[in-house]
Amino acid sequence: MTVIDFTAFIDRLATASGETILPFFRTTLLGVENKSASRDFDPVTEADRAAEAVMRRMIQANFPEHGVVGEEFGNQNEDAEYVWMLDPIDGTKSFIAGFPIWGTLIALLHRGMPVFGMMHQPYIGERFSGDNRSSRYRGPSDGRKLAVRRCPSLQEATSFTTSPLLMNPDDRAAFSKVEAEVRLTRYGGDCYSYCMLAAGHLDLVIETELKPYDIAALIPIITGAGGVITTWEGKPAQGGGRVVAAGDRRVHEAALKLLNC
Incomplete structure (x- = not known):
């Protein structure tokens, strides 16, 4: 089957x-x-x-x-x-x-x-x-x-998160480093943010505290559209936790570096 x-x-x-x-x-x-x-x-x-x-x-x-x-x-x-x-x-x-x-x-x-x-x-x-x-x-x-869009750098990226208030203090501080680099950050969206990334309307989604059922359905949508989605550690994301999704691998790699430095 x-x-x-x-x-x-x-x-x-x-x-x-x-x-x-x-x-x-x-x-x-x-x-x-x-x-x-x-x-x-x-x-x-x-x-x-x-x-x-x-x-x-x-x-x-x-x-x-x-x-x-x-x-x-x-x-x-x-x-x-x-x-x-x-x-x-x-x-x-x-x-x-x-x-x-x-x-x-x-x-x-x-x-x-x-x-x-x-x-x-x-x-x-x-x-x-x-x-x-x-x-x-x-x-x-x-x-x-659906197809993600190319974005060569964080400085040209549009980023979304549901709310930084949902993050613990350490994760919020790490997120703020990325937020300071991107062209535009917006809050809200939940699952919609990931779908807009897959549709080529934004470039980066960063979240924490996700459960497996929050993210599992979105992984095939993003990867099927040409994007990349992992944990903050660069591991598979289906277990939830701290997640980074990007349309362009260059943005994904740059975000991971800032989140983990």
Whole structure:
């Protein structure tokens, strides 16, 4: 069984999760809970849980031998040959604030490696997908192949991070070195930043404290578009943690040097 066998099913997962989420978006009746035991705010909504539950039921019905790792309902058979990683709403804080810069992340791992990923934004009607060899965009007006853009130096780069306030003090200090060098830094975006990098609209994304389900779906999208994504140590990124994604290897290498000096 090859990755191509799963593409139609992944589209069905995206459609079903989107249909589940949209009735909750931009409604004043949305229930929000804080998952954090500390003073931090780590929200979860009814939409997160309902969408993940729908996708899990579909996976279990169609591929009962597969594993599932999800943000809301934990891990099931995670040592299986094929494992699905699900983040029903990446960018929940934007979701509850009514901003459409969130998405559903669906990843398929084969023997621990992400081999297919999709980011679905059902409100706008956009799907970004990739299989490490090529990546595509489908939206309201068109569909096209994704390709990163060339950027020879940090000084010419546009950089994104969700928020430096999410970083610990040491990581924030390291990030500030990169921020001081790039042409433009913007905050926010969550999964959308990585998709805009794959589409050639920005050059660098730097994050910390990521969970595997936050990043696994985005790796095949970025690499399929010609980009590079690793940890701050230059290792594979599917385990999450501190992550650097770039469209041009020269920018990636320069960012790594500053983050680790």
